[in-house]
Amino acid sequence: MSSKIPDLVSNRVSDKAKKTLDIVAEFVEEECIPADPVFEAQIGEGASRWDHHPSVIEELKSKAKKLGLWNMFLPKGHYKESPGYTNLEYGLMAEWLGKSRTASEATNCAAPDTGNMEVLAKYGNEEQKAQWLKPLMDGEIRSAFLMTEPDVASSDARNIQLNMKKEGNEYVLNGSKWWSSGAGDPRCKIYIVMGKSDPSNKDPYKQQSVILVPANTKGITINRMLNVYGYDDAPHGHGHISFNNVRVAASNMVLGDGKGFEIIQGRLGPGRIHHAMRSIGAAERALEWMLMRINDPKKTPFGKQLKQHGVILEWVAKSRIEIDAARLVVLNAAVRMDDLGPKATLKEIAEAKVLVPQMALTVIDRAVQAFGGAGVSQDTPLANMWAQIRTLRLADGPDEVHLQQMGRNENRRGQEVTQKIEAQREKTEQLLKQYSVKRFQPGSNIRSQL
Structure with missing residues (x-):
């Protein structure tokens, strides 16, 4: 192949x-x-x-x-x-x-092991790498990333409230997390947890830290597993977890106190592009299922195969265009990450993060529609694919956060482009005078101007 x-x-x-x-x-x-x-x-x-x-x-x-x-x-x-x-x-x-x-x-x-391994590889010390990175890379254990919280707007990570209080050579953790993907798996042995270690720090981006918490630590309670549109994603799962006076060695702190934002930005950038990459594949598979369905000789609504209905072929064509266009956005981000690093590629990563899941959902939905009732059932992978990818419009920051930041950055060109356009318009007026011609005015009598 x-x-x-x-x-x-x-x-x-x-x-x-x-x-x-x-x-x-x-x-x-x-x-x-x-x-x-x-x-x-x-x-x-x-x-x-x-x-x-x-x-x-x-x-x-x-x-x-x-x-x-x-x-x-x-x-x-x-x-x-x-x-x-x-x-x-x-x-x-x-x-x-x-x-x-x-x-x-x-x-x-x-995921989330890929992002967690990157955290340990990039920011972990040698002891942390030996204890956790090696077994993760060997595929012997799994991990979870605990950032989102149920009682605050976690789309703004400054709102994170899980308390990390240092007592001697330990940190004591109190609070709750949810959407802790991977926490349900019996092989999950380590949580990478973001919390607030210095709430009084005047810099809101220095209040948070990331610490390694063994999953079997006393005081941790997995309250429930959350469903995604009815899917529980066992054995992976998305846990709602409580921390009640959970004591963790201070040596488990990653990079240092107050480095939480630096770490999560280093983690989530590559994670976003990985999700986008996989979503392209999901869209391709959905298109394959749609092609199979519309060519099924046994499915003949209104006396014709589905492929003989014009709107269906339009769906196929649009899906092909949208997948190919989205792939170029993803590959562009990947190339720039290779050349410049994730930090210098935030715009391109955000473009892929926003565009690709929306594209994949559209393509999958067309395939679902082509299958009719079977499309929303367990008889095809389409319903589950749609549910999983729908979460990506929220995971690693909701689309709106990325769009707002991208819009703000793009709008910084406002004054520059205004000056450029005004200069072009001034040049136009000079040329009109030079050639002794007048512009046609909207709504005027064209013949009288001639």
């Missing part, structure tokens, strides 16, 4: 990455996608869904390791732990991973 690389970026993809990309494509199509229903069946029903993880995942992980498909997300040039791929190269791979529910975890490239 040959994976397609857009011509615009082909010269930036190494021979090693091209070979790996073909292996990823074959692994996803021939191993992961067929295993997705097995994964779902092995989860089972009831409370037992949280007591184990499907064995098919471990089988897929073993196959992926043998194929060299492991931890591809860590970009070369930034981490010594990197397998040697750029953000662009991983972006092309992640598109394939996004076509399957199991593929990302099978290759140890699943």
